[in-house]
Amino acid sequence: MIHASKNTLSDMxxxxxxxxxxxxxxxxxxxxxxxxxxxxxxxxxxxxVVAWAQAQQLPITVIGGGSNLLLCGDIAGLVIINQLSGVRLTAEDDDSVSLSVAAGEHWHSLVEHCVQQSWYGIENLALIPGTVGAAPVQNIGAYGVEVKDVIERVQVLAIDTGEVKWLAAQDCGFAYRDSHFKGKWQGRYIITEVELRLSKRPAFVLNYGGLKNHIGPEVSLAGVFETVCAVRRSKLPDPKELANAGSFFKNPVVSVKVHEDLLQRFPDLVSFPFGEGYKLAAGWLIDQAGWKGYRDKGVGVYKKQALVLVNYTALQASPLLELEALIQQSVFERYGVQLEREPVELPARVVSKEAES
Ligand SMILES: Cc1cc2nc3c(=O)[nH]c(=O)nc-3n(C[C@H](O)[C@H](O)[C@H](O)COP(=O)(O)OP(=O)(O)OC[C@H]3O[C@@H](n4cnc5c(N)ncnc54)[C@H](O)[C@@H]3O)c2cc1C
Known part of the structure; x- marks a missing residue:
């Protein structure tokens, strides 16, 4: 329990x-x-710091690498930059290992480490920026793999009680680029550790994003890792050189009927079977609507990948929000499909009481 009621601003x-x-x-x-x-x-x-902020009744916001954020103004209360570090091997048998990884560890460094140890499962998620603690928040994914596939449990600090506890993966509401941490639990927990289970036996996922075409006949763990890194470097802007937050929109999921109708009108439509319906390639929709390479008011659409919005010179998010609305409108008018934003907007919008339970 957090006992902080005596704290004052001077006890900072x-x-x-x-x-x-x-x-x-x-x-x-x-x-x-x-x-x-x-x-x-x-x-x-x-x-x-959490106890202090609770005592002051200040809201708390956690940031990892800031690679999935859309900062739309100043943030009231306490902002915590999570730099918790450490990787522990918690279990091992002939087939698998379990790792408990502190939330502030750099995700790509973890992937690199696991590849070096010949542990399989997250090589397709190489070069995704950010921290381990943020990975469950939007259930990061790439090339047919999602982090939920390897998460066993997530350790959290409950902000209101100060309790540190483990949540089983199946309770976290993992879905495509989504989880309860991004939804009904937003602002409730700080993720402090993530436990992953990785395989010691080769199990490659190569059927996505043309990965197979880039890999020779000899498939190895290091080869898949290097290929993913090379393909990503050729397609995505490095945020250190051109400010961006990766994919700005989620790939929309549509029913079989909507997919059929769209295919009739757009035979080249890029889509993948997904659940009961189809996932449409949002980048293709935006590209075909003529946005690739667009630039105005200091922001734009990346010239090599229309799914990525970039900031050339803008100081504030407002021109990007305008561009987002224009793209959404034009895609909706052309295809009847609503694009949903992927990065998290901060300051967070208020969640209604009914949605909180
Ligand atoms: C070039 C580029 C490529 C990308 N490619 C991909 C990709 O292929 N697939 C993909 O899924 N994503 C991708 N992303 C998005 C991003 O890298 C991931 O979402 C990543 O997990 C964000 O990590 P972060 O530490 O930067 O999180 P932040 O941006 O700092 O935070 C994101 C959200 O998580 C919350 N959060 C962060 N840490 C914690 C914590 N410890 N406890 C509770 N909440 C927390 C924050 O409050 C915020 O709501 C890409 C981004 C870039 C810039």
Whole structure:
């Protein structure tokens, strides 16, 4: 339990700062300020700053690598940059290993480490920016693999009670680019560790994104990892060179009937069977609607991949929000399909009480 009722502003933990710019902490590089700010490297420090913010009745926002954020203004309350570190091998048998990984670890470094150890399961998720703790939030995915496929459980700090507990993967509401952490649990938990189970036996997923075409007849773990990295580098802008947050829209999922109708009108439509229906390639829809390479008011649509919106020079998110609306409208008028945004908007919009349970 957090006992913090005696805290006052003057008891501010030493690691806290006021009015810190978040522009270096989001890959879109939009301007935003945190009212209070802390970078935490261990659980003790996290508990301390959370207790303090709770005592002040301040909202708490956690940021990892800032690679899936759309900062639309200053953030009231405490912003925590999660830098918890450590990787532990918690179980091992002939077939698999279980790893418990601290939430502030860099996701791609973890993938690299697992490939070096000959542990299979996350090689297709190489080069996704950000932290391990954010991976479950939107159930990161690429090339036919989603992180939910290997997550066993997620350790969280419950903000209201201060309790640290494990949540089983099946309770986290994982779905395509979604989970309860992004939905009804938003603002309730801070993810502190993630336990993954990886295979010691080769099990490759090569049927997506043309991966097979890039890999020779000899398939190896290191080969798949290198290929994923090479393909991604050729298609996606490096946020260090051109500010972006990866895919800006989710691939829309439509029914079989809608898919059939669209195929009749657009025989080249790019789509994949998904659940009971089909997933449409949002990048193709945007590209065909004529947006690829578009640039205005300091923002634009990446010239090699229309799914990625980029920030050339804009200080604020407003021109990007305008561009988002224009793209959504034009795609809707052309295909009758509504595009949904992937990055998380901060400050978070208020969630209604009914949705919270
Ligand atoms: C070039 C590029 C390519 C990308 N490619 C992919 C891709 O292929 N597939 C894919 O799925 N994503 C992709 N992304 C998106 C992004 O990298 C992932 O969503 C990543 O998991 C975000 O991690 P982060 O640490 O940067 O999270 P942040 O952007 O810092 O945070 C994202 C959300 O998670 C919350 N959060 C972060 N850490 C915690 C925590 N410890 N506890 C609770 N909540 C937390 C934040 O509050 C926020 O709501 C890409 C982004 C870029 C820039």
């Amino acid at each position: 933990p030493a690691c806290l700062q006021k009015g810190v710019s978040l522009s270096p902490f989001n890959t879109f590089r939009f301007a935003s300020k945190a009212q209070f700010f802390a970078q935490v490297e261990h659980l003790g420090a996290l508990l301390e």
